[in-house]
Amino acid sequence: MSELAILGGSKTRTEPYPAWPVWDQRDIDAVTEVIKSGRWGGYPYPGPKTAELAKKFAEMQGGGYAVPMANGTITMEVALRAAGIGWGDEVIVPAYTFQATASAPMAAGAIPFIVDVDPNNYCLDPKAVEKAITPKTKAIIPVHLGSNMADMDAIMALAEQHDLIVIEDCAHAHGAKWNGRGAGTIGHFGSFSLQSSKTLTTGEGGILLCRTPELAAKAASIIDCGRPHALGGGEEDSTQEFQVGSNFRLSEIAAALALVGIERFPAQAKEREAMAAYMDESLSEIKGIRLLKRDERHTTRSFYRYIFAIDPQEFGMEHDVLVGALDAEGIESWTGYEAMNNYTLFQPHKSKLAVPNAFPEYFDFENMNLPEAQRACEHEAVWLDENIFRAGPKGVDDAVSAIKKIQKNAAELNAAAEELRKKYK
Numbered sequence: 001m002s003e004l005a006i007l008g009g010s011k012t013r014t015e016p017y018p019a020w021p022v023w024d025q026r027d028i029d030a031v032t033e034v035i036k037s038g039r040w041g042g043y044p045y046p047g048p049k050t051a052e053l054a055k056k057f058a059e060m061q062g063g064g065y066a067v068p069m070a071n072g073t074i075t076m077e078v079a080l081r082a083a084g085i086g087w088g089d090e091v092i093v094p095a096y097t098f099q100a101t102a103s104a105p106m107a108a109g110a111i112p113f114i115v116d117v118d119p120n121n122y123c124l125d126p127k128a129v130e131k132a133i134t135p136k137t138k139a140i141i142p143v144h145l146g147s148n149m150a151d152m153d154a155i156m157a158l159a160e161q162h163d164l165i166v167i168e169d170c171a172h173a174h175g176a177k178w179n180g181r182g183a184g185t186i187g188h189f190g191s192f193s194l195q196s197s198k199t200l201t202t203g204e205g206g207i208l209l210c211r212t213p214e215l216a217a218k219a220a221s222i223i224d225c226g227r228p229h230a231l232g233g234g235e236e237d238s239t240q241e242f243q244v245g246s247n248f249r250l251s252e253i254a255a256a257l258a259l260v261g262i263e264r265f266p267a268q269a270k271e272r273e274a275m276a277a278y279m280d281e282s283l284s285e286i287k288g289i290r291l292l293k294r295d296e297r298h299t300t301r302s303f304y305r306y307i308f309a310i311d312p313q314e315f316g317m318e319h320d321v322l323v324g325a326l327d328a329e330g331i332e333s334w335t336g337y338e339a340m341n342n343y344t345l346f347q348p349h350k351s352k353l354a355v356p357n358a359f360p361e362y363f364d365f366e367n368m369n370l371p372e373a374q375r376a377c378e379h380e381a382v383w384l385d386e387n388i389f390r391a392g393p394k395g396v397d398d399a400v401s402a403i404k405k406i407q408k409n410a411a412e413l414n415a416a417a418e419e420l421r422k423k424y425k
């Protein structure tokens with residue numbers, strides 16, 4: 001009988017990891033209060049809960065003018081539009097990210113210019129950015145991935161030199177800090193998702209942090225059907241002109257939930273950070289595992305997903321085999337995102353999207369050379385869920401024991417790998 005759960009043995013962890021999102025009576029009371037008030041929606045924008053959320057979120061990140069909206073995809077489209085970026089402009093995005101980072105520029109009419117990531121942290125590589133800048137480049141969207149932050153000093157220096165707008169995709173980086181400055185307050189914009197899996201959530205939602213009150217007023221107008229808004233994104237200002245906009249407002253019910261989430265956030269973030277430090281220590285003993293490198297300027301880490309890399313040769317198996325076996329052991333894990341050139345959805349001949357069809361030369365995915373993103377997505381990356389880091393030291397110990405057990409039984413697992421791949425595909 002095999003020791004491995006995936007081959008019929010017993011699981012390392014039988015108890016489920018803590019559920020997400022966390023909720024208690026405070027969430028019920030907050031939603032009930034909004035329901036009883038009769039002010040459910042986001043119109044007129046911002047409602048009282050939305051305005052309070054904007055204030056508290058900017059305080060939490062340590063700066064900027066916050067404009068809450070429908071999700072963390074529209075935030076990036078709105079940022080580009082507020083900055084006057086659109087048709088035919090190039091926007092540099094990393095090759096290893098959720099597809100929204102590239103689809104948002106296309107929704108604004110801009111071209112996502114896909115560049116490779118730094119193998120040390122899987123975030124946008126400033127050297128690749130520098131090479132990609134052309135006279136058509138108007139913006140850069142660095143993604144702070146998993147629990148890492150892109151090199152904001154290098155990216156901001158390039159942006160200043162070439163007069164580019166920087167939109168930090170902070171969907172994974174609530175509470176993170178770079179040189180003591182909050183993620184999303186370093187670039188011209190910080191885009192945050194409040195979608196269900198995120199570490200601050202309201203089910204669906206997003207917040208755009210803007211560097212200036214003028215940009216925030218524009219963003220608020222774009223998401224409120226073009227109605228003019230006061231500087232900072234506050235109330236409607238009928239003395240100003242309308243612009244083209246649509247409805248991407250956040251509902252008051254969602255804002256109320258986010259306000260309770262903000263109260264809980266510091267303790268949760270602290271716990272995840274402490275447990276992740278323990279995980280670093282434990283994993284560093286295992287042959288074939290490479291921890292991603294934390295930049296010393298990344299002063300506060302925030303954990304959406306804990307990502308590490310394996311050397312398949314040295315570790316003894318490919319990352320998909322490890323992840324399949326880990327899941328069976330009761331440790332929730334994932335091989336992570338596809339490299340952007342594997343996303344078929346942007347291919348001109350498959351999509352009727354305006355941008356890929358108008359500029360197909362930017363979407364020649366078969367000939368794109370993105371070795372670092374491809375290595376991460378095809379062989380190396382292992383993503384651990386955030387709840388592993390909210391289950392005390394035992395939560396981490398179980399994950400580490402499972403990894404060791406799987407590595408010890410590599411030969412048996414590799415022999416079964418082809419069959420397992422077919423079964424779990």
Ligand SMILES: Cc1ncc(COP(=O)(O)O)c(C=O)c1O
Binds near residue numbers: 073097098169192
């Ligand atoms: C890196 C990244 N950017 C953007 C988004 C989009 O956020 P939303 O789902 O709120 O639209 C997500 C996740 O969903 C993400 O992981």
